[in-house]
Amino acid sequence: MEITLRPYKISDVDDFLKYAGNENVTRFTRWNTCTSKEEALSYIKEFCIPHPYCRSICIHDSSIGFLMIIPQSGDNKCRAILGYALAAEYWGQGIVPRALRMAISEGFKEFPHVVRLEATVVVENKASQRVLDKLGFHKEGILRKYTFNKGQVKDLVMYSLLSTDPILPNS
Ligand SMILES: CC(C)(COP(=O)(O)OP(=O)(O)OC[C@H]1O[C@@H](n2cnc3c(N)ncnc32)[C@H](O)[C@@H]1OP(=O)(O)O)[C@@H](O)C(=O)NCCC(=O)NCCS
Structure with missing residues (x-):
């Protein structure tokens, strides 16, 4: 299945709500489940569209997910x-791995100061x-009791990829 990445459009709102409004999807995310079309619309308008690299993962130009690269300052x-x-x-x-392969090469080009991507x-x-x-991200270690996630303090795994590291192909 061919996927593409593109900036968000206002017309993505219904598709966006399908995944951002699903508690199974947001279970481990740092953001809360979106609860209405209005909330989805303001998130797209105020966060996704002005963001330096927030991309909609699309099939036939319909949004099925999102991917962000957030450069630090x-x-x-x-x-x-x-x-x-x-x-x-x-x-x-294998859709998110494919989307990430596309975004990582673009991201390192678009943000020349960035030499490390982390998750x-x-x-x-x-x-x-x-x-x-x-x-091929490096698992650097566990950040113990690092943050609240949906009301509970959680351990996080820190991963990184440097601009000089190889990105592994589809296996
Ligand atoms: C995590 C997520 C992005 C993965 O995207 P995806 O396109 O489904 O990724 P893949 O197709 O590569 O499948 C996930 C891989 O994890 C494996 N996996 C899934 N659940 C697993 C589990 N409980 N234990 C071990 N491996 C698991 C799958 O078998 C697959 O590996 P494989 O290709 O070796 O078989 C997607 O599940 C998602 O959107 N989750 C909710 C949001 C989220 O968690 N975002 C990340 C926040 S850090």
């Missing part, structure tokens, strides 16, 4: 943080860790 401008989520009906088909994953989120392992 000041002394941290050497790194950027990754975020991603996919509509549950598409899980397990922190709730320790129970095995699917997300598997995605990063498959791409």
Whole structure:
């Protein structure tokens, strides 16, 4: 199945709500489940569209997920943080790994100061860790009791990929 990445459009709102409004999708994300079309619309308008790299993962131009690269500033401008989520009906088909391969090469070109991409994953989120392992991210360690996630303090796994690291191909 061919996937594309593109910036968000206002007309993505209904598709966006299908995944951002699903508690199975948001279980381990740092953001809360979207509860209405109005909320989805303001998130797209105020966050996704102005964001330097927030992309809709699309099939036939319909949004089925999102992917973000968040460049840091000041002394941290050497790194950027990754975020991603996919509509549950598409899980397990290698879509996010493919989308990340596209975005990572674009991201390093678009943000020349960035030499490190990092992702922190709730320790129970095995699917997300598997995605990063498959791409060749380095598992650097566990950040113990690092953050609240849906009301509970969680351990996070810190992953990174440097601009000089190889991105592993589809296996
Ligand atoms: C995590 C997520 C992005 C994965 O995307 P995807 O396109 O389904 O990824 P893949 O198709 O590569 O499938 C996930 C991999 O994890 C594996 N996996 C899934 N659940 C697992 C579990 N409980 N334990 C171990 N491995 C698991 C799958 O078998 C697959 O590996 P494989 O290709 O070796 O068989 C998607 O499940 C999602 O959107 N989850 C909700 C949002 C989220 O967690 N975002 C990340 C926050 S850090």
